[in-house]
Structures are given as C-alpha cells and as structure tokens.
Amino acid sequence: MLDLREVSVAFGALTAVDRVTLRVARGERRALIGPNGAGKSTLFATIAGALKASSGTISFDGNDVTRLGEPRRARLGITRTFQHSSLFDGLSCLDNVALAVRAERGVGLRAWLPRAGRADVEREAARHLELMRLEPHGPAGDLPHGGQRRLEVAMALARKPRLLLLDEPAAGMSAAESAELAALIRDLPAELTVLVVEHDLDVVFAVASHVSVLAAGSVIADGSPEQVRASAEVQRAYLGT
Amino acid sequence: MNARLRVVVPVVVLVALAAMPFTLGAYPLGVLTTGLAYGLMAASLAFLTGHAGLPSLGHAAFLGAGAYTAGLTAKHLSANAGVQLVLAVLAGVLFALVTGWFAVRTRGFFFLMFTLAIGEIAVQAATRSSRVTGGDNGLADIPATTLFGLEDAMPYVVVFHWWALLVVAAGFGVLVALRRGPLGAAIAGARENEARMAALGYSVHRVRLAAVVIAGAVCAAGGALIEQKDAFVAPTHLDVGVSVLLLVMVLLGGRGSLAGPVLAAVALIFVRELTSSALGESWLLVEGGLFVLCVYLLPQGLAGLWRKRARPA
Numbered sequence: 001m002l003d004l005r006e007v008s009v010a011f012g013a014l015t016a017v018d019r020v021t022l023r024v025a026r027g028e029r030r031a032l033i034g035p036n037g038a039g040k041s042t043l044f045a046t047i048a049g050a051l052k053a054s055s056g057t058i059s060f061d062g063n064d065v066t067r068l069g070e071p072r073r074a075r076l077g078i079t080r081t082f083q084h085s086s087l088f089d090g091l092s093c094l095d096n097v098a099l100a101v102r103a104e105r106g107v108g109l110r111a112w113l114p115r116a117g118r119a120d121v122e123r124e125a126a127r128h129l130e131l132m133r134l135e136p137h138g139p140a141g142d143l144p145h146g147g148q149r150r151l152e153v154a155m156a157l158a159r160k161p162r163l164l165l166l167d168e169p170a171a172g173m174s175a176a177e178s179a180e181l182a183a184l185i186r187d188l189p190a191e192l193t194v195l196v197v198e199h200d201l202d203v204v205f206a207v208a209s210h211v212s213v214l215a216a217g218s219v220i221a222d223g224s225p226e227q228v229r230a231s232a233e234v235q236r237a238y239l240g241t
Numbered sequence: 242m243n244a245r246l247r248v249v250v251p252v253v254v255l256v257a258l259a260a261m262p263f264t265l266g267a268y269p270l271g272v273l274t275t276g277l278a279y280g281l282m283a284a285s286l287a288f289l290t291g292h293a294g295l296p297s298l299g300h301a302a303f304l305g306a307g308a309y310t311a312g313l314t315a316k317h318l319s320a321n322a323g324v325q326l327v328l329a330v331l332a333g334v335l336f337a338l339v340t341g342w343f344a345v346r347t348r349g350f351f352f353l354m355f356t357l358a359i360g361e362i363a364v365q366a367a368t369r370s371s372r373v374t375g376g377d378n379g380l381a382d383i384p385a386t387t388l389f390g391l392e393d394a395m396p397y398v399v400v401f402h403w404w405a406l407l408v409v410a411a412g413f414g415v416l417v418a419l420r421r422g423p424l425g426a427a428i429a430g431a432r433e434n435e436a437r438m439a440a441l442g443y444s445v446h447r448v449r450l451a452a453v454v455i456a457g458a459v460c461a462a463g464g465a466l467i468e469q470k471d472a473f474v475a476p477t478h479l480d481v482g483v484s485v486l487l488l489v490m491v492l493l494g495g496r497g498s499l500a501g502p503v504l505a506a507v508a509l510i511f512v513r514e515l516t517s518s519a520l521g522e523s524w525l526l527v528e529g530g531l532f533v534l535c536v537y538l539l540p541q542g543l544a545g546l547w548r549k550r551a552r553p554a
Contacts (some may be wrong), residue, residue: 048442070439088432088434089435098426099427099430103441103442109443
C-alpha cells in the first residue's frame, strides 16, 4: 500500500529524516512513535506531499508518488490531519466538512451545484459531524480544543481516504476524550489503512496492529505492539526505562 | 436577511434604478450610470479582496483591458454594444490568466506590490503603443455604440442607462452566484487556510487564479461600459489613482460585502462630480479625507487587509 525506500529529508545541513524504509500493508493500523525531534512530523508531511523527499522513493498503491504535490496525492487517496488543528476558522463546521466532501466527489471547483447535489453534500457533511458529535453551525475557530481535534478527524474522514495519516490526533485531549478517539479509530473500516503518530501510548497500544519506532530520523525498531514494548533498544531510546 | 427580503430587495432596487430616467435629468442620469459601472468594478474588487483575501492595487488594469478592447472593437470591428462587451470580457479573462498566473504565487504584501506593478505596466502599455491606443491622448474618434436599435427610438442616455444597468446587474449576479457555489467556497477556503486546502486535494494556485479571472472578467465588463458611455478611453482611466479609488469604494462599502461597495461607488462618483467641478484636482482631498475616516471608523481598516481574519463567508 505505502512503500517508503531510503527516504531522506534534509533542511540544509540538518537531516530530519535519514534513509527511512517503511512498508505499510493495506488495512494495517500502523503507529509511529518516537521522542520529540525524531522526525515523525517531517516524515508525515513528506508522505502527504507537503515536503519533498531529498532522496529515496515513496510509492502508494504501486504508483511512484515521490514527485507529486500534496493535492495530487490527496486525490489519489492520501489524507492527513494536522498536529496543530488547522481548520477554516472563519467558516462554519458544516462548511469545513463540506469542502472535504465536495473535494472527494470531484465537484470542489464547480461554479454551481443543482439543489439536489447541494443537499446531498450537506447531508453527507452533517453525517460526518454527527459521528464526531459536532454541531454544524458556528465558526470552527470558536470550538473548544477537543472539538477542533474532532473536526480535524471529521474532515479527513469526509475526504474518504484510502490512507489516513493522523498526526497526534489525541494531542491535548483528556483521558476520556483520548479513549473515545481510540475506540473511533479502531472502528474505522477494515480496508482503510491508518498511519498514526501519537505520544499517548495508551492510544497507540489500543489502536495499532504494528508499531514503528523513529529516533534521530531513523527507524530503530519495528514490530507488534508487544514486541516493541519489550525491545530493549526502544526502552532505552524512548520509553526511558 | 430572510429569504423573502433577499428576493424583494434586489427587485425593488432594480426597478427603482430602471425608473431613474423618468425622474433624473440627462446629466445626473449620466453620473448615476457611471457610478453603477464603477460599482460593478468595485464589487469585483471586493470579491478579490474580501472573499479571496487578495488585496489588489492594480485593479484599474482590468478596467483598461475592458475599455480599450471595447473601444478598439468599436473602431475596427463592430458598433454593437453586445459584441464589444463579449470581447472586452474575453480580454479581461486573458489578461487575468496571464498576470494572475504569476500573481497568485505571491501573498499579502507582495501580492499588493505585484498588482501595483501590473497596474503601472498597463498604464505604460496604453501610453507607449500610441499607434494602436492613441497614446497619452487616448483612443479618440470612436464611433457611437449601437444599442440594438433602441437608441433610434429613445434618447441615447436613457437607453444606455438601461444597457449599463443590465450589464451591472448581470455581472453582480454572477459574483453573488459564484460566491455561493462550490468554487466560491473553495476560494474562501484558500483564504482561510492554504495548507488544509492542499491536504484536501485542492490546488490552491488554481483556486486563486479562478478568483482573479472572475474578478478580472467582471471588472473588464465595467470598463467596457466606461468606454461605451463616453466613446473615449485614455491612460488616465487606468491610473493607480483609479485603482486606489476602487479600493476606497471597497473599504467604504465593506469588503465582506458585494452590495456595499456598489453603493459606496455610486456615492463616491456623485461626490467626485460635485466636488471636482468646484475643486478640480483637489477633489482628491475629499477622497483622501473619506479614506482616512473609513480607516478610523471601520475596525477592519487597511491593517486587516493582509491579516487573516475570522469571519463568516
């Protein structure tokens, strides 16, 4: 599904991601963990296409996407959420999600939609909001933190991705909210591939079928949650025990 | 505004404007017609500045593209107002595509400077290519535009007022409809959050270019009216002062609105007529004074132009 080969990302002399090779199979729930500054977010942005790999190749579904820009990759089925909520603050929650729904249906740049099409888009957007227990009206910028995080996820899911990239979805959430989010990720359709960066290890071990550990720009361990938890190298680099 | 008012108010306004020839003399009617044409151009700039978040200091270049195209069409091709309008709008689209392709790759302050340069280049182009445009003296000896034969039955100023009203209403309707549609929502999205738009699969440059093309095409239609009304166009029509005037109309009218700038434009054109006959060039002091007032009185003054602000689309 997603195949990274020897991907490096350098900013001048600083190599943020160093020859990462990563394979994620269809339907897999892969967590990416690692200490701060390990390059997780950089790697994420590179997979999404917001940053360009300095070397190496990224293929998605057998297509080489290394040179494609972010919008093109989004249209191929890669959608990400942002570590810091990145919403259309001035637009209503419904309008936020409607932009995702219209993009998914390929009508995002139409000058005009017939009444039936409009109603259909709004119904679909409202359904995604309801899944996340969000109200359609009121500007997204006025939502409390937890609500903004949920709107992030609602927008990404409304885009109907085949590969969903979640960048610290539980950041700043209460324990109860995190648990709820973890349950929601577990319940996503089985054919959806999910790659999640997360600091909250409860969430990681609740949702992940595989875990990769990133430290100083490189993958230092790979395996099932149990294997990773037991690995001495990981404990030294990350778990701090 | 509730749904019924949203239909009733525009109809009442349109009927009242169409009835103006029965109450106004030829001179004030002509000023109103000019005011409406500037109103359409101000609305197109409000679409670009407020809705797309792209403040421009060179919008008069589109006025020029439309006005010169209409004038040249009248001189060399056709006296028909409709033909001139269509070609003027096409010229606006073309000009928007060429300049917009570069402009949308800049942001905020740099977009402002880029459009200022475009406006200056347009003035120079109109001045220097004197064999085609008449240079500094402007495009003169333009034959009067025919208005589908109606001008033979009624006074020209009256028929032209109706023609202008039709074009302004249509252009305004296009802006309102596009703002409400999916593309309009995408343009608002690109204003609010580029990174998210890209993550959703929208090409932000393309969305912005669409906004520039829409605004440019509508403004060119207004420019064609300016030329048709007086059968004259000169480089002073697209001077940076005109771009600033349009921007003042937008700020005065409220850049989040489309109707507000039209109202402000009609009012400012009347003020210009009244004061410039008495004050000459010093009417600019009046414009400047109004500008200062609106910057002080409107919380979203110039400083808000290149700052993203939360507001309902």
